[in-house]
Amino acid sequence: xxxxxxxxxxxxxxxxxxxxxxxxxxxxxxxxxxxxxxxxxxxxxxxxxxxxxxxxxxxxxxxxxxxxxxxxxxxxxxxxxxxxxxxxxxxxxxxxxxxxxxxxxxxxxxxxxxxxxxxxxxxxxxxxxxxxxxxxxxxxxxxxxxxxxxxxxxxxxxxxxxxxxxxxxxxxxxxxxxxxxxxxxxxxxxxxxxxxxxxxxxxxxxxxxxxxxxxxxxxxxxxxxxxxxxxxxxxxxxxxxxxxxxxxxxxxxxxxxxxxxxxxxxxxxxxxxxxxxxxxxxxxxxxxxxxxxxxxxxxxxxxxxxxxxxxxxxxxxxxxxxxxxxxxxxxxxxxxxxxxxxx
Amino acid sequence: xxxxxxxxxxxxxxxxxxxxxxxxxxxxxxxxxxxxxxxxxxxxxxxxxxxxxxxxxxxxxxxxxxxxxxxxxxxxxxxxxxxxxxxxxxxxxxxxxxxxxxxxxxxxxxxxxxxxxxxxxxxxxxxxxxxxxxxxxxxxxxxxxxxxxxxxxxxxxxxxxxxxxxxxxxxxxxxxxxxxxxxxxxxxxxxxxxxxxxxxxxxxxxxxxxxxxxxxxxxxxxxxxxxxxxxxxxxxxxxxxxxxxxxxxxxxxxxx
Numbered sequence: 001x002x003x004x005x006x007x008x009x010x011x012x013x014x015x016x017x018x019x020x021x022x023x024x025x026x027x028x029x030x031x032x033x034x035x036x037x038x039x040x041x042x043x044x045x046x047x048x049x050x051x052x053x054x055x056x057x058x059x060x061x062x063x064x065x066x067x068x069x070x071x072x073x074x075x076x077x078x079x080x081x082x083x084x085x086x087x088x089x090x091x092x093x094x095x096x097x098x099x100x101x102x103x104x105x106x107x108x109x110x111x112x113x114x115x116x117x118x119x120x121x122x123x124x125x126x127x128x129x130x131x132x133x134x135x136x137x138x139x140x141x142x143x144x145x146x147x148x149x150x151x152x153x154x155x156x157x158x159x160x161x162x163x164x165x166x167x168x169x170x171x172x173x174x175x176x177x178x179x180x181x182x183x184x185x186x187x188x189x190x191x192x193x194x195x196x197x198x199x200x201x202x203x204x205x206x207x208x209x210x211x212x213x214x215x216x217x218x219x220x221x222x223x224x225x226x227x228x229x230x231x232x233x234x235x236x237x238x239x240x241x242x243x244x245x246x247x248x249x250x251x252x253x254x255x256x257x258x259x260x261x262x263x264x265x266x267x268x269x270x271x272x273x274x275x276x277x278x279x280x281x282x283x284x285x286x287x288x289x290x291x292x293x294x295x296x297x298x299x300x301x302x303x304x305x306x307x308x309x310x311x312x313x314x315x316x317x318x319x320x321x322x323x324x325x326x327x328x329x330x331x332x333x334x335x336x337x338x339x340x341x342x343x
Numbered sequence: 344x345x346x347x348x349x350x351x352x353x354x355x356x357x358x359x360x361x362x363x364x365x366x367x368x369x370x371x372x373x374x375x376x377x378x379x380x381x382x383x384x385x386x387x388x389x390x391x392x393x394x395x396x397x398x399x400x401x402x403x404x405x406x407x408x409x410x411x412x413x414x415x416x417x418x419x420x421x422x423x424x425x426x427x428x429x430x431x432x433x434x435x436x437x438x439x440x441x442x443x444x445x446x447x448x449x450x451x452x453x454x455x456x457x458x459x460x461x462x463x464x465x466x467x468x469x470x471x472x473x474x475x476x477x478x479x480x481x482x483x484x485x486x487x488x489x490x491x492x493x494x495x496x497x498x499x500x501x502x503x504x505x506x507x508x509x510x511x512x513x514x515x516x517x518x519x520x521x522x523x524x525x526x527x528x529x530x531x532x533x534x535x536x537x538x539x540x541x542x543x544x545x546x547x548x549x550x551x552x553x554x555x556x557x558x559x560x561x562x563x564x565x566x567x568x569x570x571x572x573x574x575x576x577x578x579x580x581x582x583x584x585x586x587x588x589x590x591x592x593x594x595x596x597x598x599x
Contacts, residue, residue: 230448232435236428240395241498242421242449287436 015291018284022298026080029302033076033309038316039067049073070204078202078210079308079322080301082267083277085214085259087300090274091293092221092256093145095228096249097152099161100282103275104260107148107165109141110271111172113257113264114194116140118179120265121187130209130265138213138261144168145253173269189268196321197270199308210266217258218297224252225290232287270323272330273300279337303329346409348373348502348533349394354403356389356557363389364557367403371550373501376524376534378548380541382578385554387537388429391506394535396420408501421449424502425495430488430511433479439490440466440475446497461497468523469493470516484511492520496527503527505536509543521547541595545569545587553577569593 035041041064049065051057086104093102093109104110120136148168152161173195180191192198227248231238235245263270277299278292285291304322307329311322347370356364364386371377379387392398393405396412405412407423415423425446435442443466447458466472469489474482479490488511495503503524509517521543524534528549538544544551544565551568553560555577561568574582574595587594 226448226453229437229441230445232437233433233442233445236397239397239417240421240426240428241445242418244417286438288441 015285018295019298022295022302026298026302026305029305029309030076030080033079033305034068034072036309036313037072039064041068041072074204074207075199075202075308076305078199078207078266079305081207081210081214082199082263082270083273083300083302083304084297085218085263085300086270086274086304087277087296087298088218088221088293089256089259089263090278090300091289091296092224092228092252092259093274094278095225095231095289096149096252096256097161098232098234100279101162101275102165103272104141104256104263105169105269105271106162106275107145108167108169108172109144109148109257109260110264110269110274111169111176112144113137113141113261114269115172115176115179116143116261117265118176118183118188122183124187126187130206133206134209134213134262134265136261137265138217138258141261141264142254142257144172145257146250149249149253192321193268195269196323197268197326198311198319198321198323199267200312200319202266206266210262213258213262213265217255217260217262218293220255221252221259222290222293224248224255225288225293228252228289229287268323270304270326272326272334273304276330276333276337277303280333283337347371347406348375348408349377349535350406351390351394352403352406354390354393354400354405356386356393356398357401362557364393364400367554367557367559369552369559369562371502371533371535373531373533374528375549376528376536376547377550377552378544379535379537379552379554380539380544381554381560384556385577386557387554388506389557390554391426391504391535391537394502395424395426395504418449421498421500423500424504425498425500427491427495427503427505427508429506430484430491432484433487435479437479438475439471439477439479439482442479442490443471443475443493443497446494446499449498458497461499465493465496468496468526470519485513485516488512489516489520492523496523501532503532503534505534507537507539509538509540517543541569541574542587545592545595546590565592569595 034046045064046068049068052059052061052065053069089104093107094100116139117133117137120133124132148165151164176194177191180188227243230241230243231248238245278296281295281299282292285295307325308322311320311325314320349371351367351369354364354367355362367390381387393400394412396415399413444453444458444462447453452458466475469492471489471493474486479487492508509520512520525547528534548565550563551565552562553568553573560577561573569584571582571584581598583596583598584593
């Protein structure tokens with residue numbers, strides 16, 4: 001028995017160490033994202049900007065401060081927020097559908113969020129903020145999430161669910177493309193933004209509108225982690241352990257939909273983050289949803305900050321759509337993980 | 344209302360115009376093991392699911408600790424009865440210890456000291472302590488079945504319902520599981536188990552409910568219920584019953 005307690009303690013310590021390590025890594029890549037770019041910036045510049053903006057420094061604001069504050073900092077923070085939201089939402093969907101391949105993109109939820117965002121833009125008055133855009137994205141994501149749950153109840157296996165999700169997602173993307181092309185308004189981001197995603201032009205206002213949806217949605221997925229663990233035993237066993245499976249899956253899809261809606265409203269449809277990050281980290285922390293969601297938030301944030309920094313610096317002054325990089329990096333990792341999966 | 348731990352009163356269940364159960368009544372007292380036996384299609388598992396609160400009867404009521412099962416919430420049910428379903432291969436990647444600890448989910452104390460203690464004790468009790476740090480999906484079906492029983496024991500409910508709990512177990516572990524069920528009864532819990540092995544039922548059950556065609560054929564002690572005539576009629580096959588050479592109970596033999 002002492003051995004069991006020691007093992008549990010070791011396990012707890014290693015998870016805490018992982019959180020600390022990933023937190024440190026996120027800090028480093030965030031700083032890297034602030035330093036790298038067309039305008040040369042040093043750590044001292046970052047420090048100066050923070051001092052000026054927080055009122056701790058009485059020195060005058062300079063051009064570098066403006067670049068950092070208005071462009072780079074919101075963009076890097078948006079990358080972290082979107083990556084974290086997609087990582088956690090991926091864990092939530094995988095737990096809800098009891099399918100390790102469930103992903104915001106593959107089950108059609110992210111494209112639905114894109115379509116919902118455009119509907120939100122349509123009803124936003126000229127000069128209005130981004131709140132209706134975000135709300136539209138969340139509503140679109142939640143509606144398709146709940147539709148997929150209904151379909152999942154009638155499908156025979158996990159492969160069918162993914163195929164149905166892919167078909168639905170492609171149809172929604174086609175519809176989204178038709179709407180964007182037909183509308184042709186400067187208020188609507190280009191089709192490229194919706195299919196490949198992008199963080200250029202992130203403003204504090206749009207970031208601020210996305211934060212509540214991503215944070216609350218992600219927090220709810222974390223809170224539901226224990227019940228999602230029990231759901232992994234199967235719906236009947238979970239029900240015998242007191243879990244209201246219908247309520248749990250609805251709440252979980254609303255939570256994941258909120259995080260996905262906020263992420264898509266801010267950065268368009270970015271694939272692979274919600275799939276690959278949890279798949280890789282599941283091998284490190286195991287299948288427990290609470291820790292998996294926690295480390296996937298950090299892992300998703302790190303991945304997207306790094307890839308977005310690469311997207312705007314690798315071929316500067318041309319910017320590579322970040323969704324291209326997540327696909328290029330994510331696809332081989334996905335194949336590797338799937339080939340190494342325990343039968 | 345009744346003071347029995349488990350009571351079924353004139354229960355009938357109909358599905359698509361077909362009666363799965365009719366006029367089923369029986370009781371199980373605290374500290375009692377009741378074995379439900381009968382041929383395939385007799386309605387044993389349906390009756391167990393009525394008791395579990397999964398199926399609401401078309402007529403009659405099922406009571407758990409004096410409360411109508413059909414009116415309880417899922418959490419209330421989970422605090423009153425544990426349920427072990429028929430064994431199916433599990434692909435769950437959680438470690439065995441974690442799966443067993445999930446039995447504490449209704450209490451919300453999976454990580455607490457009291458839970459840790461009962462989990463450790465139960466792992467040993469069901470001889471799965473050596474498997475505690477293996478993933479559930481890597482275990483044999485018999486090992487998975489013992490883990491499922493351990494999880495229900497950890498749930499620490501007044502009533503334990505089991506559907507064929509020994510179906511995939513070897514001889515030693517069949518006896519072990521039945522002994523654990525007897526120990527639980529000795530702790531004033533009420534155990535109701537569907538059993539296909541009539542000799543296990545004869546050896547370990549205080550009372551046996553014999554079912555056929557969705558109806559109760561007999562309910563009483565093993566000596567009262569397990570008679571050659573009753574079993575031959577219920578199973579539509581010649582069955583001989585004699586005194587067990589080593590145990591104080593009937594021994595059932597197929598005479599076909």
